[in-house]
Amino acid sequence: MEELRTLQRVQSMLFAIEAAGLSTNDRDSDRFIANFVLFMGQQRGALDMQKRRDLIYGHLNKVSASTLDVLLQTVINDESYIYQLDTLNENELLRSADDTSENSCHKWSSRNPFEPLVHLLQQQGLMTERIQNELNLGVEYWKLERKLCDGLTKKNTTIGIEDVMRAIHLKSFDYRVLNLLLYQLRGQPVNELHMEFLSVSEFLVEVSDDLYDYEEDVIDNTFNILRMFVGIYGPSKAPVMLAKCITEAEENYDRLSRALDPELCLNYWRRCEEATRQGCSNLKHGVGKWTIPSIIVDEESFRLQAFAENTVLLKCFSSSARSNDADLLGRDDFGFLLDVKAQDLCSLAKLPFFS
Structure with a gap:
């Protein structure tokens, strides 16, 4: 669900970029800009938007x-x-x-x-x-x-x-x-x-x-x-x-x-x-x-019940989900779901000493 919410925010930003006349007419480039703008909009302590912009212009050009x-x-x-x-x-x-047999030792x-x-x-x-x-x-x-x-x-x-x-x-x-x-x-x-x-x-x-x-x-x-x-x-x-x-x-x-x-x-x-x-x-x-x-208390029963419920859900929604997602996302943008985790820099967010 978090990936879908992220995708929705990026899609909204793509529409805004296009409406503002800032589109590069290249989908990959526009997505990069959209993700960067969303990143700039995140809460960064006491830094206002002008300070963030100045930091980017003042330091990023020093790095090849x-x-x-x-x-x-x-x-x-x-x-x-x-x-x-x-x-x-x-x-x-x-x-x-x-x-749980002896042969299950991996x-x-x-x-x-x-x-x-x-x-x-x-x-x-x-x-x-x-x-x-x-x-x-x-x-x-x-x-x-x-x-x-x-x-x-x-x-x-x-x-x-x-x-x-x-x-x-x-x-x-x-x-x-x-x-x-x-x-x-x-x-x-x-x-x-x-x-x-x-x-x-x-x-x-x-x-x-x-x-x-x-x-x-x-x-x-x-x-x-x-x-x-x-x-x-x-x-x-x-x-x-x-x-x-x-x-x-x-x-x-x-x-x-x-x-x-x-x-x-x-x-x-x-x-x-x-x-x-x-x-x-x-x-x-x-x-x-x-x-x-x-x-x-009973993990085995809980696990079996969860597997049974997931099986039922998959049977009910597997076919309709594809068409609904395609209609929601439009064009071939569903492929962007595959890019979300690859572009995720959450590992750096785990390291506040270096942010």
Whole structure:
């Protein structure tokens, strides 16, 4: 649905560009302009439109097209590659949820899954021992995720809290790879205080995402900290134990934030408030609140019911959806849906220190 809303905004902007006589008569160019104008219109702290325009004119012309291409493609390609591997791993987990026999044990390839990415970074002179270590931790996370999720689907298997907490911290390895990569691209040494602070922030973000995606993760049989706590502590005690874990992390987060440069800390908080408003438009203030969803006691029944409902919906709407979407979008613009995620720079938005 978010992709459709994005498409609708872009289409409206394309019509506005054409009405204003600003069309280049090239669809790709017009779409680029439309996306850029929408980007310029997003909330950017205290920057008014004139200041944003001056920044673009004053700084962008100092960067060559080739440099921009290297910066953007490196970050986007790295995140895209990691995301694809994560999707493959989750597909394995979904299959294992349907088959609890001994034959359902899916072994990770003996070949390093990050080998092509490592080769690319080495060619560009961006590879470091620390980035390699984070990629190794990513492989460890996927193995641990499969172990834990398989354990939940097998009634006679016990999962441990140590493995769960290890997994939730390893889960953010892609954030850390991008952080380290941006330090390399900027030619600056890694700031250890920043990395420690971001590590706690990443943990809280992962927990928040897990709470929001709880039902979906149950259906897909993917790692989710609330799922794991329910498996360890039971449905009544799990929310209490998770709330305690969140409180401890928030205390550590506050302590580290006070150690940051005051201006940097202020910029970080502003970016967090913007992200909260964009993700939770119903909140009146730029702060979020923790909400633990209703516990799913019988995951297998919940998963089977969800699959049955999806099957019915697909049968009902598969044929009519195509014609309705085509009428809504017009011409062959439906193809733009395929471009939305490719053009998404949300990975950079996750890194407020560099925005």
